[in-house]
Amino acid sequence: MPCCKQQNHFQSLMLLQWPLSYLAIFWILQPLFISLLFTRLWPLPALYFVWLFLDWKTPDQGGRRSAWVRSWNVWTYIRDYFPITILKTQDLPPENNYLMGVHPHGLLTFGAFCNFCTEATGFSKTFPGITPHLATLSWFFKIPIIREYLMAKGLCSVSQPSIDYLLSHGTGNLVGVVVGGVGEALQSVPNTTTLILQKRKGFVRTALQHGAHLVPTFTFGETEVYDQVLFHKDSKMYKFQSFFRRVFGFYFCVFYGQGFSQHTTGLLPYSRPIVTVVGEPLSLPKAEKPSQELVDKYHALYMDALHKLFDEHKTQHGFPETQKLLFL
Template identity: 80%
Template structure:
């Protein structure tokens, strides 16, 4: 049966519109705005770009989220494609601010996006009084139109000023940081539980400076939704990936999903239908220390890794991991 006639065609279309919407804003909407400058409608792009520069600091001051955008039915179709779920182990009190470590990065962070940037999994009902923000690369907010779309979903810049602003206001703010960053994307292959965390300690220092509680999370199934071609470190393709990251801030990954026509081995970019569950661990209270020592950072970093391992071990057998599988920190 052709893929577009299968029951999941609607979910697949909604999943496709997610990345295509950003491409459309960049390659269609922006050139169209420039075109309008040479027509009788020139005041429209002029007003927008004037406001764009006046509004430059908004992404670093909490953004401008839209409850309407976060509740679009498109996100529920994306949720149902895998499906994507969220599970809490402890309540998060709205009397505190939180810095949440999101693991693993995966290739497109479907789990983190659906849970923190939309209401598809009911985040506001599961954690009442908590306002989630998912941090991403700062340069995305320098792109006209794209920045508005990101902020509407509650995405914030991963820059230090943006995180400091959110954690110094509130209470009830939660900032999710994909700690492994884009480096973890190159290691995102099925059946792996390797995290880049051993030397990533800046988020702990930031949490201490604001007295924010640290919250570990792990998304089971995030690395299972795509197969990836992993290149040897001496290959020209790996060197290209490194150079690409140096220019754009993220890796050019070669990945693929399952064939949609079984009789024809044609691979696609549609993800595998693998359930994704984001387990939210118990918050780790931290004291507020304006200038934490390295020893203090090391102490709470070790406690955070222990809490993350505990969270993983508690849920791993329920979601496809073996009893002997462990997290590996690099």
């Protein structure tokens, strides 16, 4: 039992390093690195910033992934904390490109990160010949040093040029887009299955323009690992959250989970299973200028496929037979 507790505490520390590493880079490493400009080591940051200027387009051109970073052991501890797994329902032939819808967003998107930005759950063995990319907010790639850390894990900009590049250069590329976006984070509370998807059709249009296959996914457990305090739309706190979203691109959510000690409240997520089910790819024709009618048709087919995927697997992952998948 003591050994088990020590392992759980170590997994908790490894989990915390994921968000804290970004804070450490931003608030400690970056200032220290910039301060070198005022020392005899000034050529180091000077050369980096010159190279940064020359390398500015890389996040929109496939990024710069590192197999070494994606294979760090630290990711396996994060995987085992919940645990996180990936479930394949169909093969993804490497002669095609894929645009994957990631649902739901959750608060910190643990499932998508672990499954598609690391090798902790064995993505390369599960889908041989497929190179995964997870799209995130573009402005993250404007932050020195942090951009390198993000790209090393296979993250890319969610900008249109970035997705266009990946779907038009070679085959075997899979681009994951969290279709519901940050707005879905406010829907992230346990026992809810509400997705912002009804009017989100841009990803379908992009897939049609490149003839990429659409892949529905649903991550069971993503919304179960935190409790969230929800505010009324007329409250000052909700207005602050909306303001924060306009400025920074994501919502300031008030959430809580468990602490290091048993039966305590803290900022650690609950240790509950997270399973990403990857559905059957939906084949799309290539249409450089798809009509709205064509976009609507395949958007409806995608929603049907996602609904089917959820219904087929919900009872195996903690939801009752009566649970419905709702689209906003």
